[in-house]
Amino acid sequence: MVPLNWYLTLAAALFCIGLYGVLSRRNAVAILMGVELMMNAVIINLVAFWRYLQPTNINGQVFAVIVFAVAAAEASVGLALIISIYRRRNSVIADEMNLMKW
């Protein structure tokens, strides 16, 4: 049997890898990939908790489905913003997006 904290640790590791990507990548698309990894870590947690703690109650999966929907929304809007910025400023580098800076 796989203990629950193996899954949780895996999810934590995935989350931290994603976090590193978000913190250190220059390309905005790459940052978004990091965010996707973090989102997946969360979903793994939800499903794992459902399976181990409340397998008869479907709520955990319902929650995960809704997180899927939110992730899809986030990805589409995020990429649309990146494309739009790229069109106007010819750049996808996060540091260069500084129009609103003081």
Add this chain to the structure above:
Amino acid sequence: MPIETLIWLIPVPPLLSFFLIWLFANRNKALSHTIAIVLMAISWIISLYVFLTAITTEHFGAEVFGHSVPWLPTGDGALNMGVMVDPLTAGMLFFVPLTCLLIFIYSVGYHNFGGRLDPHDVHSTGSPAHNGVEPMYSRFFAFLSLFAFGMLLLVVADNLLMMFVGWEIMGLCSYLLIGFWHGRNYDDPKKITPRQAAVKAFMTTRVGDVFMMLGIVYLYFHTGTLSFREILYNEDVLHHLAETPSYIVGLSVAAMVGLLLFAGTVGKSAQFPLHVWLPDAMEGPTPVSAMIHAATMVSAGVYAMVRMFPLMSAGWHHGEALTPPMMAMGFIGAFTALFASTIAVAQRDVKKVLAYSTISQLGYMIAALGIGAYIAAAFHLITHAFFKALLFLGSGSVIHGVEHGVHHTHEHIDPQDMFNMGALRKKMPITFWTFLIGGFALSGFPFVTAGFWSKDEILADAFVANQLVFWVLVISAFLTAFYTMRQIALTFLGEPRTHSAEHAQETAWTMTTPLVILSFFAIFAGFVGVPEHFPALGELFHNLNVNRFHEFIGGTLIEHPEAVEFNVFPLLASIVVGVGGLTLGWLVYGWKPLKAGQPDPLAKPLGPIYTLLENKYYFDELYDFIFVRPARWISEVLVYQVMDKNIIDGFLHGVARVAVAIGIFFKGAEKVIINDPPDRLADFTQWLGRSFRVIQTGRIQSYLLIVMLVAVAFGGVYYLMLSGLVK
């Protein structure tokens, strides 16, 4: 779909149509009226289905359709929102959506749909179109839909609160629609403009509404619920309310609540002394007048009273002394009926006559309720709705036709003045015949019109209950027949008195079709209520199983009211005044038709009384003198001149001078004591800001880094606490 769900759905389509037109369709006229009419038709079909289900249900009344949901949780329990259909509601559902739908269709023609948009009209926003289509066409349908929503909400409501919500929505819509032509101005400064009429209607009904709200609150205070089922169909609650004394000595709580609620109806249904708004509401477009006067607003007032009848009559049994609210209803209703019908005799405006006739007929219903004739009142409410909608739409059609003539001849006359009409019978045959049917129904022409049966029933009840009320109603019935004939004769018979009348034209099919449908009901709606003991006809209709109205609506009450014994005297009185009034009207106005410029033949024999009637007993002037002028005087002279200018301004000026002196003194001290320390503080803040500016990189990633740093720090602390290292 369960019937309860369908009832919930009845008011929804008009609301939907309001939002759809407002948000999406307001640039497209055809789309706007299509949305409004289709959705209203859906609402009508649902209502019809509910109605048909209701009349085919056995013992309907003891069992009702209802459903409610908790809406606003209170300390103990909740205010519920719910719908209910009992026999009375079913009766309302039969005519309200139908008349609304017909009025909607009529409005298409009334606003000249299909005509070209006059460029002149676009710039003079808020005035009626000179020629061609109405510029604010979509807005009109949006408001009408909202109006219909308010009425349907009120009808299906199962509690006073929801009913009051619908009631107030209608108040708002009446304001918006009466003032629909808000840009219209008249040369005659005494003539009320739509703007003023809207404000007047809103303010006057508001007086009643405040009382009504007090009544609702008072009722809630004593019963802890506002649900009709729990109050009106619960003998214990009613008994308790009738026994408990209120703060006003001599009145029970039931009587007090009844009187307060009745005050609301006095405002909404334009009973004396709050009747003044209704004639001026004629400033709105004619479909609006029909909507207010027949299908919705004023009916709502009477409906509320019919609905609350068990409370009004709490502690009363047939043949006993009347309760105070019933007494008030009986006398105010009867007085209004007579009073308004006398005014109607001397009006020149085709719509004003109908307006006063509405007030008078509503007085009939209220009086009927006051003497305990519950079913007769409900019956007259329904038949009146049909023939009054018919008459209003007919008068709108007449005005429209004459306006056509005015455009044709470029005459400068008032197209609403009956003395400028005449002989329209030949020009507008459909309008003439339908108007004739409506007029005869209003005057109670015996046996074939709906108005006869309902009016006869009220008179029969009144004859048994109260002789005074009976005679007052008989006289006003006579006057009603008289002024109806006067109106028909002046408008349709004789010779044309102006060139415009000569060039009048029959209106479009969208306007005449509703007239024809409504005239069908103005004739046949009466047969459902033919008394069973009526000679010959009662038997006939009973065998046909048509006259079930009595039994059906009676099921609403716990104690099924007995039909009064048939008595030939009120019947004869009813026939005599109906036919007599019409005959006299014809003798005065129809036999020798008026020539152009000839004054009203009544003016001479009646003399000063005619002037009094023509000026509506000077009620507007009286109210202006008692309420409006003092209020204006208080605000302009007392408050503004005396208090504002002298007392308050003087005081303020004195304060200001002292303040300036003090200010100069402190200016010196201020520099040292007050000015310098904050400057130092500001310098410090600036330094702080400059130092911390470094971390505000404006880069999302470095912010996130800091956030995570803190999160990890917290995680560390939490771990230490968990493992017991830090307590």
Add this chain to the structure above:
Amino acid sequence: MSISQILFLIVGAVTLISAVLVVTMRNLVHAALCLIATLFSIAVLFVLLDAGFMAAVQVVLYIGAIAILIIFAVMLTRRVMADGSEQTNSQWPLGLAIAAAALASVAALLNAPVWPALPSVDTSLSISALGKALASPDGYVVPFQIASVLLTVALVGAIAVAGEKK
């Protein structure tokens, strides 16, 4: 060590290694392909967790839609960032430290409590239960509908934002 544990370790290793590649690869197209590998192995993890429906959704939605979207975005914007140029910003060592510290603290927290063992429950009906929960008025139909509306709005917004202005 049981078979399921071995299987988990293999899949977990694939997940983590490909995730690390996602955030370190210079070539973003390769990074995106690694992302697909990660997402796929996560789908396998869902299967191990008896969540077949979630695995299917993972493949269809994440790999089929989101990852493809990302690849398109990479290719559309590729011109400006040559693969040879610097792919990490100046704070990357700090970011690495924070990520490591976060992992350490979470891992430490995870090992503190005693977790329940895997309950042996028949989960074969979970898909129909999930469907009912998402569609019944007593369940989550409202949140589900709201999420759908959110997604629709987001897509419309995305088109509006990224669409070519006339």
